[in-house]
Amino acid sequence: MFGIQNYASFVAAIVIFQLIPGPGTLAILNATARNGIGAGMGAVVGTLVGDFIFMVAAAAGLAAFLTANPFFFQGLQWFGAGYLCWMGLQLLRAPIQPIELGEEQRKAGWVYFRQACMVSLTNPKVILFFVAFFPLFMRPDSSNTTLIAMMAHVTVISLVYQAGIVLIGNVVVRRLSAIPSARKLATRLAGLALVGFGIKLATNNR
Numbered sequence: 001m002f003g004i005q006n007y008a009s010f011v012a013a014i015v016i017f018q019l020i021p022g023p024g025t026l027a028i029l030n031a032t033a034r035n036g037i038g039a040g041m042g043a044v045v046g047t048l049v050g051d052f053i054f055m056v057a058a059a060a061g062l063a064a065f066l067t068a069n070p071f072f073f074q075g076l077q078w079f080g081a082g083y084l085c086w087m088g089l090q091l092l093r094a095p096i097q098p099i100e101l102g103e104e105q106r107k108a109g110w111v112y113f114r115q116a117c118m119v120s121l122t123n124p125k126v127i128l129f130f131v132a133f134f135p136l137f138m139r140p141d142s143s144n145t146t147l148i149a150m151m152a153h154v155t156v157i158s159l160v161y162q163a164g165i166v167l168i169g170n171v172v173v174r175r176l177s178a179i180p181s182a183r184k185l186a187t188r189l190a191g192l193a194l195v196g197f198g199i200k201l202a203t204n205n206r
Helices: 005-017 023-061 064-067 070-093 109-121 126-137 145-178 182-204
Strands: none
Touching: 005 126, 005 145, 023 064, 023 109, 023 126, 023 145, 070 109, 070 182, 126 145
16 A cells, blocks of 8 residues: 555554654653643644654665764764753753642743754654664655655654644643642653653763
């Protein structure tokens, strides 16, 4: 279908990869918890834009450039690790008041769009993943149409899954808002997780 070989396996692989939590998922949950569905969807779009840029770049041959220039690739990794740690530290240091849901200082979805997009773009390993993943399901005579269809599948499936995370996360946040200190604990855990992702990425650079 669409020129994609082993179509069912291709779709299943995308779903499985989406189920593996990463910095992008955390950015979406954090945005939803802090400012609701609008902020969460802003983060979703940011993540999708970052991933789409990497998919296009992979198709354009940037992955080959990164592979041939390991110092440049490593520099991007260090930058990404630093950015994740910085975001995590901001959450760890942010003053959290015991306020009711809805009294959180409102931020535009654009703010969370930029944050999520940066989280996605500061993980250069994603572009190498797409380069390794797409050929597994392409025939030798595949055209550019097949590659476009594969990108569309990744984007649509990611959108559906991540939008679901936003809707479910919003319900959970509303229920937890009645529990004292739940919001503070969730924010601190999100900060620790982001710092952890950053340290893991930095450690893998060695």
